[in-house]
Amino acid sequence: MKLRARFQILVLLLFALPSAEGASSGGPRRTGDDLFAKANTEFAAGNFKAAIADYEAVVGSGDWSPNLFYDLGNAYFRDGDFGRAILNYDRALRLDRHHPEADANLRIARDQTRSLELAPSALERYLNFATADFFAVVAAIFFWLTIILLILRPGRALWTVAGIFLIAICGFAAYRSENGSQGQGLAIVIAENTEARIATVDSARSVLALPAGSEVLILQERGDWNYAALPNDQRGWIAASAVEKVRLL
């Protein structure tokens, strides 16, 4: 486990150096710092709606952080909007999958709403030990190692085939992680009494009642309706206003 963690860190250090410029921690004051502090004060004073407005304003500025979404989730939780609380805890975990506070509060919020979660496939459960980023980076490493091997030892067919195989495996794992139940299409039900229906009209037959905070996987967007994969392997149409994607654009 330690060896794997070290390997991940090494890989990310090697390949994420340029991105370090885009990220910073501490240092000079940044956009939204004052608003963030104000929102924290309002939260402490019990003015949750005002805190939500300020946190949302910081989110709107585009300078995101796991702690920002975690705090916003807490504000929604205190305000009784468990669907959006779960959505923001999920966002915090999406930016930092090892955010222990967000993970703990997410479980509490889900207990409150009895929300439904998408069942990951067997392959997704197996690939759950790492993220799509990790698999993409490892695929890149195998790619360059194979290229270097081809340059230095052009006759080593077995090594070349093994390299291509590993690239394909890692690329497929990255694709599955990105397009699976926890991938880019993941959305959270934020409205109460949401019904997934068989057609894009409110009077269509209900497929599944979804408590707030439930997970769905958006497959297709059509106007005011989204076609989504539902928990328990069902599919249906959900009003677009009732769900929000975890991943912000």
Add this chain to the structure above:
Amino acid sequence: MLMARRVLILALIAIVQMQSAFADSPKITAVLTSSDVVVGETVQLQIQVDNAGTSLKPPREIDVPGLQIHYTGESTQMTMRNLSISSSITYNYTILPEKSGTYKIPPQSIRVGKNNLQTPELTLRVADSPSATARAGSTRAPSSNTQAGEDKIAFAELLVPKKTGYVGEMIPVVVRIGFNSRTRVAEMAPPQVNGQGFTVQKLGEGERNLENIDGRSYVVFNYKTALSAARVGNFQIGPVEQKANVLVPRRSSGTRRKPFDPFNEDPFSDPFFALPFGGLMEQHEINVKSDPVSLEVKALPAGAPPTFSGAVGSFSMTAEANPKRVQVGDPITIKAAISGRGNFDRMNAPELSDERGWHKYPPSSNFKQDDDVGISGTKTFELVVSPNDKLTSVPPLAFSYFDPVKEKYVTLQSEAVPLIVEGNAPANPAIAGATPGPSAAPTSGRQQKAQDILHQINERGKIVSSFAPFYARKEFWLAQLLPLTFALGLMGWKVQDVRASNRAALRAAQLQHERDELLRKLRRDQLAPREYFSDASRLVQLKTALKQMNIEPATVDAETAARVFDLNAEQSERMRRLFATRDEFRYSGAGNGESALSSDGRRETLELIESLS
């Protein structure tokens, strides 16, 4: 010309006579439009006689206890195929079951010429239904009324099989609108059943039949629906009033009954044939109206079970649950299918007989109807439940309804489904096996206290500007420039290395070629001394350069060759003499020392050169 026409007519008559003479023997068949029916619904019996040829006498009455069988008319069909003419007559009967059971319709005899044909025995299965309460009396439309107005052009009937019912009970209703077959319906909207205190299902598509009623042929449109009383009391259903535009043949005063048609059954005596063009029909707007029907609606009896939610009818239930091995808090989907006949629109999902230890989610439902009206079919409910404790089974589902035939409440119960619940984590509906966070205190099921969320974090932390995966960002692709540059450099070095290797190999090949040529010349023993020693020394230089690739052949002297080939003193001395002799020949002029090169000298020199390796 006239003669030719007569011959043609006679020939046609002869062909028809021959066809009649060689016609197939008559056949009889009998079919039911449906072998399965419920009490209150009608089914058609059709007896068809093919190639009958002469007039027949069908059975007007078929007596089967429990079934009301009415003769409704006949139709004739003529077919001409390859100058072969065939005809068939179909006799139609309407069967109305009075009670449930399996009935045998006995064979019916029809005399055709000299033959006595018999229909096969038919079986009709009649299922029970709420409308079976009509068994006490005639179910055929006490409200039935043939509208004799409009000179028998049309009529309307409202058939309600029951006079009493219960609140919420679905009562099937048939609206019949008939038009004289000599008219044409130009325009007609679907009829409406009016009245207060009950709801009416949407009318299905009208079923069009040709019926013979009181000796007259009518095109009858049958509309099926069902009504459900909303409150207790005496209600009046209908009347059904229907407006329609029909085209009616104009009466012609010049048309008289033919003397040989005393029963007025000759179809050619119809005014339509006196004026056989459509333009001679006139449009009438007619209004037909049925009699109203009274219905007494009773309240449901007291003592309804707790799981009764308003379903009235006759139902059965099946249920299954999946998965059967779960963690505490995992969802289980229970599919309960309720089939039968009744008011499905007021039916709620069945309930767990014991809800302790379970968390329920709102159910969803789907109704698949088996008839046109929607009073029989299967309603499937999906209930999602999750266990809060380590339970051993999904408790039976309970569903109650009021049976208007038995006039009592019935409670259906499914079987308990064995279940394996693992783990004792706090009830969490999560399907995904997320690892619990460090702050998630483990509690058990219903004893779980309401947890509070963790504290607010005042540090904003690391700022990120995108949720996009790393490989979808430009940083990732910029980072690829590093290994790309390295790979390109490596490739350039490799190319240079290969080129250098190729040059060395080419040089070695040239040297080897020259060496072999010189060796052949020396072995031929025909060279002048000057050339011999020049070639011999050159050969030594080549072999030395081939032995040590970084040496240019021209720079090799006797000492270099001796060192490279590690020659002993005697061989080194001979090597020096070889190079000295060559220099002597080269620099002292041609002709000197010609006689000094003996055969032994040549052999010794050659041996020395060949020994170099």
